[in-house]
Amino acid sequence: MSHFEFEEEEFTTEFNGRTVLRILAQTKPHWPWLVGFLLSIAFVSLLDSYFTYLSKQIVDEGILAGNRAALTRIVTTYGLLIVVSSVGVFGFIFLAGILGERIRYDLRKKMFDHLQELSFSYFDRTPVGWIMSRVTSDSGRIAELVTWGLLDVTWAVTSIATALYFMLTINWRLALIVFAVIPVLVVVAALFKKKIIVEYRLVRKINSKITGAYNENIQGVRVVKALCREEENLREFGELTGEMYRSSFRAAWLSALFLPLVQLISALALGSIVWYGGLQAQIGSITIGGIQAFVSYITFMLWPVQDMARVYAEMQHAIASAERVFSLIDSVPEVTDRPGAIDPGTIRGDIEFDHVDFYYAPPSSRPPGPPKLGGMGEGGREGGKLVLQDFTLTVRRGETIALVGPTGGGKSTIVNLLCRFYEPQAGVIRIGGRDYTELSLHAIQSRIGVVLQTPHLFSGTIRENIRYGRLDATDEEIEEAARLAGAHDFIVTLEKGYDEEVGEGGVLLSVGQKQLVSLARAILAQPEIFVMDEATSSVDTLTEALIQQGMEALMRDRTSFVIAHRLSTIRRADRILVIEDGRIAEMGTHAELLRAQGHYYRLYTKQFRRQLEQEYDAFRVPSLVAA
DSSP: OOOOOOOOOOOOSOOOSHHHHHHHHTTGGGHHHHHHHHHHHHHHHHHHHHHHHHHHHIIIIIITTTOHHHHHHHHHHHHHHHHHHHHHHHHHHHHHHHHHHHHHHHHHHHHHHHHHHSOHHHHHHSOHHHHHHIIIIIHHHHHHIIIIIHHHHHHHHHHHHHHHHHHHHHOHHHHHHHHHHHHHHHHHHHHHHHHHHHHHHHHHHHHHHHHHHHHHHHHTHHHHHHTTOHHHHHHHHHHHHHHHHHHHHHHHHHHHHHHHHHHHHHHHHHHHHHHHHHHHHHTTSSOHHHHHHHHHHHHHHHHHHHHHHHHHHHHHHHHHHHHHHHHHHTOOOSSOOOTTOBOOSOOOSOEEEEEEEEEOOOGGGSOSSOOOSSOSTTHHHHTTSEEEEEEEEEEOTTOEEEEEOSTTSSHHHHHHHHTTSSOOSEEEEEETTEEGGGBOHHHHHTTEEEEOSSOOOOSSBHHHHHHTTOTTOOHHHHHHHHHHHTOHHHHTTSTTGGGOBOOGGGTTSOHHHHHHHHHHHHHHHOOSEEEEESTTTTSOHHHHHHHHHHHHHHHTTSEEEEEOSSGGGGTTOSEEEEEETTEEEEEEOHHHHHHHTSHHHHHHHHHHHHHHHHHHHHHHHHHHHHO
16 A cells, blocks of 8 residues: 555635535525425424423413313314424425435536546546545535535524524513523634634545545555555554544544533523523513423523534534535546537548647646546656657558557557547647547547556446447447457356456456457447557467457558557557657668667567577476476
8 A cells, every 4th residue: 555645635715605505506406305395394493482382371371370271272282283293304304315315416426427527637646535535425424414414504593583582472581681692602603613624624634545545455455465565554554544533533522512612601591591580470570381481492492502513513524525525526627628629420531740749747737636646657657757749740541550669758648649638738639630629529539449458347247348339239249349359269168158247347357358358349349540558468478369369350441559568469560660758769660670770679689589588498397397
């Protein structure tokens, strides 16, 4: 596990309500449910206040007055309203559940849809754990704030308002004492507000790092076991969880201190009211039932005020989550369709790189977001260094271009630019004579097939993974693509054939088998331009031959780019380009470059010599054993 040294964007601005308003804006599409939810809460809260007033009438008009008829009427009314209140409670709990799930669904869908639109550069700098934390726990916390938090706030506001109304009705002098207490509670809340939200922001930030650490350890479990990194990983993970524990402890301590202060202020207010109410009763300004109702209203009103301490702490936690969710949603793609971008229906034609310069932006110049160690392809290693410099190349339609050279030379960057995962800082790339920024991203990327060095398969069956290349493909077309890719023979030996599960990321298949399935998927898509990025570097010689066979079937009559360290796979390319330091160092056919005896010659002969030595060792060792 690498220690997560990235820094998230900091949220240090004062809470001014804008984040809360944006959270509440998520309820706009569901306003009928929201209105019903709020009305049912207000109705039940109003009935609760009225029950206390009915208790006063039971004492004064029924018990003390000895009026049995009035007592029966009031008690009957009380019982009927209890039934109505129960229906209202069921209503707002039911509506809260629906509203919460809809908001949670909307937020997660909005984030997932936006992630599909973001450029590759966003994923270069953003850890998977950071994204997962936003989509899962943070979206859930926001939904809880909008539902149960809003429920508590609405209940509290309605309860306080109705309690004050009835208290003013019973005795306005006693009510003034209550009015004097409320500003004190507001000041106490303001003092705690800033400190609580700072701690919860820190908790959410550390939680992102912990999620990322989990993700990295699970994905790299084989490396961890192989290198015996368990103890070191446990130490580093302990540091993260310890830091989160300390921040959570401080937040919990502040929240716990807030509640007793509210209770102490409430007790002082209640004592003052009981003392003054007794004096009022002696002079006949208030009845016994009125004093009882007044004390009940004080308790009834101060209970939601005390509960608001808990709600307020949860609100700070939810706001810290919302700030991060909205930072993801507000992230702007760096590569987007230009105004008026078109889809011409095809991108067949010559491809031109015209004096192209490109560098991967250094972390300091990137948009807000947590940077990620390393990067995509060769670019992550380059940082702000120029990767391609004055790069010029014309590829004729249907030509196969092979790219070779040292790691970090710019090979992957060339195809990344061609796929428009990134755009050049200088120069122009043309497809069919047209600046490719005039074409829509979908027009380009839907017609380029890519097979990567490390193939990725999705959870599901082999058939489903191949069909990913073209969702409307029939089973017969899927099997034909597998035959062309050389994958059919191994698939039919599996217990369930094409319906065999591949596991998460394809872990139930070998690297070579995953590569063949990935190639079949590309063949099924029938791309107009084909890219092979180190697709044979991690497979055995037999699988390499099968992949080579599938490549030849796919590259026929297509413009193709092949990046390879194994030079045996590119001998039939129309042109081979040796890329060094972002420039074309050599260019020609396999035979021409061998005759030139330059860099390609040295690379090829070195690999050929190593292969002969390996074959000799493989032959020699069994012979010695037999002797």
